Amino acid sequence: MTQEKVLPFIEHLVELRKRLIIIFIALVVGMGISWNYSTDVLSFIEKPLTGKTYLTEIKKNVYAEVKVRFPALYNHYKLDREITENSKERRLNYSAPLEPFFVQCKISLIAGFIIVLPIIFYQVWLFIAPAMTFREKRMVVPFVTSATVTFCLGALFFLIVIWPVIINFSLSYEMEGLQSWFNLSAYVNFCLRLILVFGLIFELPVIALLLARMGLINYGLLARNRKYALLASSIVSAFHADLITMFVIMIPLYLMYEISIWVALIFGKKKVVALTANLQDGQPS
Numbered sequence: 368m369t370q371e372k373v374l375p376f377i378e379h380l381v382e383l384r385k386r387l388i389i390i391f392i393a394l395v396v397g398m399g400i401s402w403n404y405s406t407d408v409l410s411f412i413e414k415p416l417t418g419k420t421y422l423t424e425i426k427k428n429v430y431a432e433v434k435v436r437f438p439a440l441y442n443h444y445k446l447d448r449e450i451t452e453n454s455k456e457r458r459l460n461y462s463a464p465l466e467p468f469f470v471q472c473k474i475s476l477i478a479g480f481i482i483v484l485p486i487i488f489y490q491v492w493l494f495i496a497p498a499m500t501f502r503e504k505r506m507v508v509p510f511v512t513s514a515t516v517t518f519c520l521g522a523l524f525f526l527i528v529i530w531p532v533i534i535n536f537s538l539s540y541e542m543e544g545l546q547s548w549f550n551l552s553a554y555v556n557f558c559l560r561l562i563l564v565f566g567l568i569f570e571l572p573v574i575a576l577l578l579a580r581m582g583l584i585n586y587g588l589l590a591r592n593r594k595y596a597l598l599a600s601s602i603v604s605a606f607h608a609d610l611i612t613m614f615v616i617m618i619p620l621y622l623m624y625e626i627s628i629w630v631a632l633i634f635g636k637k638k639v640v641a642l643t644a645n646l647q648d649g650q651p652s
Contacts, residue, residue, distance in 0.1 A: 386490040393486040397479025398472075405474040412526065412558050415534035416457040416549070422535050461551040470555050477559050481522065481566075484515045503581055514573045521569030522562045529565070529615050530558060536611050561612070568620050575627035579635035586632035589624070596624040 401408075414420070434441040461467055480487070488511045496504055541547055578584045589596075604617035 382494060386494045390487050390490050393483040393490075394476070394479055397481075397483035398475045399479070400482055401478035402471075402475045405471045405478065408474050408478055409470075409555070412530065412555070413459065415531045416459070416538075416547075418455055418457075418535070418538055420531035420535055422531055457547060457549070459549050459551040459554055463552075466552055470551055473555065473559060477562060481519065484518055485511050488514045499581070506577070506580065510573070510577060513576070514570060517569040517573050518566040521565040521567070524569070524619075525561055525565035526558075529561070532615065533611060561616075564616060565619065568616070568623050571620075571623040572626045572630045575630045576634050579631040582635075584631060585635050586628060589628045589631050593624075593628075597621055600624070 430441070430446045433446060461470075489507070492507050492510060496507075538547055575584065575589070579586075600617045600620040603620060604613040
């Protein structure tokens with residue numbers, strides 16, 4: 368009896384090793400593809416350092432409107448300085464030998480990881496597929512496609528919307544006698560870590576869709592646990608040191624949970640949803 372239990376366990380380990388080897392090879396290939404574009408990625412994440420982002424454009428438009436409607440207020444607070452202020456030249460700095468090389472390796476690894484995401488998700492699917500029914504196995508293409516798209520959307524949302532906010536807030540502390548001096552590794556590591564975090568955050572609705580179609584979760588279960596989801600979002604975001612980063616992680620994380628609730632309601636198994644509704648109303652199933 369013990370041998371019968373050990374054999375399937377060993378088979379699972381062999382299968383896991385096979386999937387991990389394929390993922391590792393895919394990552395190496397993806398890293399090689401993205402290596403030549405790593406400097407472009409670095410230039411893109413450096414852009415907020417100039418202080419000229421979409422936030423500054425919005426601020427200028429608001430101040431221009433204030434100038435038209437409230438000229439006295441505009442002149443009193445000297446808002447014209449905000450409009451005419453030029454972007455500053457700031458550069459990242461490194462202090463250790465080979466530090467730029469290792470940073471380039473990290474950027475290439477994360478960029479390569481994103482490039483081969485379809486392969487990675489497909490290997491994950493193949494590993495868990497034996498536990499699924501034939502009908503559930505047919506969801507492989509929607510799962511791989513939606514998981515890849517949502518991860519990329521999360522990464523782009525962070526880079527385009529959230530990253531400029533974080534850097535702009537940090538640069539707002541500059542004053543006479545206090546100048547920013549960002550370290551290359553710290554700056555890039557912080558950005559890459561949050562890219563992965565936001566990519567995973569945006570995966571929540573896809574995971575909810577998959578589990579709801581398999582009947583493992585439902586709308587009622589997720590809706591009843593909103594307060595625990597909010598608490599979990601706060602705990603996860605609290606691992607980041609600064610308050611701004613904490614909020615920009617906590618809010619999207621909880622919003623993705625809310626979206627997951629509606630995904631489970633719309634795409635979950637109808638029998639499960641109906642049964643949940645009957646139980647909530649106190650009616651027998």
